[in-house]
Amino acid sequence: MVPVSHILLLSTALFFIGMYGLFTRRNMIALLMSIELMLNSININFVAFNKYVWPGQLDGIFFTIFIITIAAAEAAIAIAIVINLYRSHLSIDVNDAAELKH
């Protein structure tokens, strides 16, 4: 069986790859994808802990199901906002939406 440390390493790496993407990308859809990456790394974490460390209960799995659902709701609202923003700015680049400063 794969040891738990490998899985935790994977999830931590994914989390920080997502964070890196969030800080460096300039396309709004890419930002949303980075956030999905971070949330999915958390799902891996929960499932791994549930399977390896605390077998015999389902708290982690339940949490994962709820995170997946809420991530979908979040993406729906975020994409609606991006579409509305595109209508007024004609761009989905973060640098073009920079009216609010200081």
Added chain:
Amino acid sequence: MVQDFFLLMRSELMLILIIFGLLFLKLGNARLKNETVMNMVNVVLIATLAMGFLVKDTGMIFGNMFHTTDLIRLEKNILTLGTLIISLQSYQWLKAHKHAMEFYLLLISTLLGMFFMLSSANLLMFYLGLELSTIPLAAMVNFDLHKKQSSEAAFKMIVSSAFSSALLLMGISWMYGIVGSVSYSAIAAAISGSPLEILAFVMILAGFGFKISAVPFHLWTADVYEGAPIPVTSYLSVISKGAILFVFITVLYSVFRSMGDTWYYMLYILSVATMLIGNLFAMRQQNMKRFLAFSSIAQVGFILLGISGQSVASSTSLIFFVLIYIFSNLAAFGVVSLVSSAYGKEKVDDYKGFYQTNPLLAWTLAIALFSLAGIPPTAGFFGKFFLILAGAAKGNWLLITIAALNMIISLYYYLRVVKAMFMDHNAAPLEKINTPLSPKIALIICIVGILITGLYSGAYEYIYSLVS
């Protein structure tokens, strides 16, 4: 038990009633005037408020995931009262809006999320409530659909709140790995302060820091507050922040109590940074909304100082301060909103000579700003006084001195607006504003609230008796 279910969840059920009522009206294509919708929702909110005060009860349902005590019921009532005031204030803005019904749907959904968050006894329930209260808020920020700033603010809001939820969830997942449960009582019993637990706690703290806009995590606040429609800004700065602060104190005091010495220093640093940076940036703002945004950041610094005291007085002073803060900040935002919807002006300079034409509104704004600054006859003074007193329990005089100095700095920018209104001369001040009935009622509630909580000590004693 069916009876328990209806009794304990009565505030939530009332809100669900509003949500489904509006949803069916919308689906049925009912042609209601915006005023009718507003009045209906306001009446049901008043009923919710009355029911909240009516019966006292304590209990747990849903397999110990949802619990209610008298204190939580009081916190919910405070939030309902604030939402009612905002609903009354948004009259002028929503009167001609095409989507007033959807606005109320989203508004009440966020309030429902906050109720679930307050009643949570489990991190899963807490997370669900948190997301129910933040995702619709992002949609509400975008409610001026044709303004560029509004959609930019909404995107900033949803990305930063999703990022902060991700940090929070990472912390929760590590906590689950350590303890094997996500219920508050199990975590409180199991943690001892090991390095891994501190790592998980720091992530959870960072998530909370984003939501209450404490300083290293505050960068989204001013932009979102400026871009959002004013009623939504006031909702964000008062109700949403207040709800998170109530939960924050529950999480710190009951779940992470045994790590108190560790998080005292974290709160110390956060508090000093928040007060200083909030105050310094508030000084250079010209836009009223942005200025109130930074002032609300600075207020969070004082609240964190109070929380760091770790005593019954700390929880009491926090709840008392949030109550006062609702009255004072909503009075300020109410006037700003009236001016903005009448003339579209939001700059501090536009308020020059405001007293000559609108004496009553000028006095309202002045009392609200005095209360925010903490000048004695108003309630804000007692709020800050109790917070600092609670923070002083640890005997850290350096922190208290910094807080006192910050209160003096904050006087500068609050009184700058008062000076512009009363003392500066302006050849062409803003003309007289006709205040419609419902914003007038909202402003009267706020001013009466500021004066009564300032002059009469009953509120503080009542909260103190509930906390202890």
